[in-house]
Amino acid sequence: MTNRHGFLTMVVLTKGDLDQIALPAAQPPAADVRAIDLSATGPARAAAARALVAACEEQGFFRVTGHGVPPGLVRAAEAAAARFFALPQTDKEASAGLRLGYASKRIGSGGDLGWIEYLLLSVTPAGAVPLASSASPLPCAPAAAATLATPSCPLRELLGEYSAAVRRVACGVLELMAEGLGVAPTDALARLVAREDSDSMLRVNHYPPRPDLGDGGGGGGGGQNLTGFGEHTDPQIISVLRSNGAPGLQISLRDHAWASVPHDGDGDSFFVNVGDTLQVLTNGRFRRVKHRVVVNSERSRVSMIFFGGPPLGERLAPLPALLADGGRSRYREFTWKEYKGSGCRGRLADDRLCRFEN
Ligand SMILES: C=C1C[C@]23C[C@@]1(O)CC[C@H]2[C@@]12CC[C@H](O)[C@@](C)(C(=O)O1)[C@H]2[C@@H]3C(=O)O
Ligand SMILES: O=C(O)CCC(=O)C(=O)O
Ligand SMILES: [Fe+2]
DSSP states (O other): OOOTTOOOOSSSHHHHHHHHHHEEOOOOOOOOEEEEETTTHHHHHHHHHHHHHHHHHHHHHHHHOOOOOHHHHHHHHHHHHHHTTSOOOHHHHHHGGTOEEEEEEEETTTTTEEEEEEEEEEGGGGGGGGGSSSSOOSOOOOOSEEEEEEHHOOHHHHHHHHHHHHHHHHHHHHHHHHHHHHHHHTTTTTHHHSSTTTTOEEEEEOOOOOOOOOSSSSGGGGSHHHHEEEOOOOOSSSEEEEEEEEEEEEOOOSSEEEEOOOSSSSSSOOOEEEEEEHHTTTTSOOOOOOOOEEEOOHHHHHHHEEEOOOOOTTTEOGGGGGTTTTOSSBBBOOHHHHHHHHHTTTTTTTTTTTTBOO
């Protein structure tokens, strides 16, 4: 099947599949996304820390500037990923030996579908344990992959370099957060992601333009949009996202209305979202953000997301400083391994945290 741009579609979706991912054509209003300058010093840093706390309390979503990641590294990683996705489908599917965790159409193992193909990689050894993933980032036996048949896999190396840089951004954000919250030591949050045994992952998503299925709409149901990545919250502490600027990401606001994430002015920011675990660590003061990707674009969207997670055995509970004055914990203590396991066979949109509420 080819779409109206002449691209070979990555997977053949049945009419039933398309019915499942069709969405109404409505384009929600733009979200007001706060910018936080990570390079601020002196009084400006204290102001940035306060703004960061406010953004996490109100929206669970913001963007960071002044992060220090070389634009050349970002462009190189994005371009290499785009080249990978442009390979013939058989080559992408044969890439298992390169440990890129390639998969398409299916997200997790609970039956979620999306107009998407992706790479899912562990950034740290602990990340090799997948979270209900259909694309196993587990090390696989070396295999001869058609076009990328090189034992060292330059794409994986580049993505490794990229994740190391973005992991530093995640830690910088978490330090500024601790400062803003008045939590000591200021690495109380960042150390969870900085530790060698942190369970962090990198995901590279590709959403091809919506195909023309000749029905005047977006597949079944007469919708004109397709779900790229269904609504969900990220289970980890924080996620740091960068995209090639093609639209599609939407966040859910406090009133549950969807809002589109506009392209950042200079194209150099990273978007950050609060995950389930940070909501727990802050005893609900920070709000995890529900988000999704909707495809209705002339352009392919490529996004790269670093998920900063704690070590598998880490016991998760609100930080004592945030429980001061006899405050009651809203969550019972659990380990990250337990949390990952509990979400395993569920659907993307499930509320995985409610099981741990007191
Ligand atoms: C249905 C699922 C896919 C997912 C694991 C889960 O059980 C629920 C959360 C999903 C998510 C969302 C953020 C990341 O993209 C991801 C890798 C993660 O850690 O949690 C995915 C998981 C996945 O695609 O396997
Ligand atoms: O691709 C995107 O822009 C967001 C995807 C996402 O939310 C995820 O991979 O968890
Ligand atoms: Fe997400």
